[in-house]
Amino acid sequence: MPPAGRSPRAVLLRRLLLPLVVIVGLAIVWDLAIRVFAVPPYVVPAPASVGQALVKERARLLDNAIPTIVESLGGFALGNLVAVAAALAFVHSQVLERALYPVAVAVRTLPIVAIAPILVLLLGNGYAPKVAIAALITFFPTLVNMVEGLESADVQAMELMHVLSASKTEIVRYVRWPSSLPYLFSAMRIASTSSVLGALVAEWIGTNKGLGYLIVLTTYDFRTALLYAAMVVTSAIALAFFFLVSILEWLLVRWER
Amino acid sequence: MATIEIACRDVSMVFATSAQPVQALAHVSLEVERGDFVSLIGPSGCGKSTLLRLIADVLQPTAGSIEVRGGPAMRARLAREFGFVFQHPGLLRWRTARANVSLPLEVGGWGRRHVPPHRPDDLLSLVGLQGFEHAYPRQLSGGMQQRVSIARALVTGPPILLMDEPFGALDEITRDHLNQELLRIWAATGTTILFVTHSIPEAVYLSSRVFVFTPRPGRVLEQVKIELPSPRAPAIKDTPEFVKHTAALRRALAQGG
């Protein structure tokens, strides 16, 4: 809700301007700190040299960004799809929920870093293990939120559907699904960034492309400026996903605004 | 002899709560004739809302039986013979006022199999909400939301209307207006109406009969027949006949303690 007395445009400008000011401020502090403490450039590069790397190595960064983007998007879509389907199945059948929900929780407790090599062994060196890991990392938050969202339906609305003798499917369609959308979107906002993280971790092993690979490679080679540039690109991708989800929410969940 | 539309025989209702069982109704027997306008009046918590829920087959009585239009309450519910105005509006917040009103037409494909007696927009104007067809519930006041829910209950033209304090949240003028409209619909359609209210004058003005309940656990304390001519106009409220009836009701309520 914009505060009274300010135009939406001014509010938007503020929203964009404030983080920008913070980022520029941080870069200045970073630059000063390097000079004051005489940090060697192979440990921490200066902001300007990271900027240079971003421009000079843009072809290479783009080449490696594309697989990471594809894997994150694929994992994001797969993880959310399976999670939503599972949540719908759980709401439909208590038996299924009792049987499978604890398994889902157990899978969640396995560390992703440990699963990654196992999946690479199982699925090979291609896109498959990366998509699988990104999917795994997005699956759980969405499942939990979605189950909660589908069950958050207002008692009064459920009573109304009962008086109207609505079928189970109609109750999901008219009440449960719309009540769950805000929950789904808050899960998807988390998933939008963690799916990138999942793809990145998966690229640490058994591959020779992707931003994750580039990060590992440049760390070993002490090409620190390029390493930082790769991190900046990764952040930019995650941020873009986050904004895409937010825009989608703004378009689809109209009644909450 | 008039047809009995709703018959409750020796109905008791006990809620099993975590603390201790709550007896809401004790041995309630009452009959409502077809086309009657019957009000229920009684102290807060005496089980009026519970009785409406039992009749609509939202709850099952712990003892006794309920018959609606010659069959079990469930048959009437499945045949969509109830229009229910809940004590709280319970609108679906992702639907506009118009979409909330037309919900009963969509559920079970009712609107495709029947000719709807009213158009949603006409009902919205009837309750004084023309121009708010596209408003979401959160953009409406409590009283406006309640009026949307009244329109929703009327949209399929059900033979039985169960109304739980439908005008409780409204100002005097709107209330008088809606009383008048309800009487008009009742006279025109021959709908059987079971109406819960806390207002003695409202009960007298609208009803052909009033059931007075005791405090919890609710029992029928007295049945008062309202011997006023129909159709009624607001001026009747100033007649000695009317005042005699309100006095009788007030006495009956006081007697319950």
Ligand SMILES: Nc1ncnc2c1ncn2[C@@H]1O[C@H](COP(=O)(O)OP(=O)(O)OP(=O)(O)O)[C@@H](O)[C@H]1O
């Ligand atoms: N789902 C429930 N679980 C447990 N107790 C309930 C439940 N619904 C109602 N009760 C209890 O039953 C009693 C009657 O409730 P009910 O809502 O029918 O009263 P009411 O006559 O409609 O009151 P009011 O005039 O305040 O609306 C109350 O004591 C209430 O606490």
Ligand SMILES: [Mg+2]
């Ligand atoms: Mg009540």
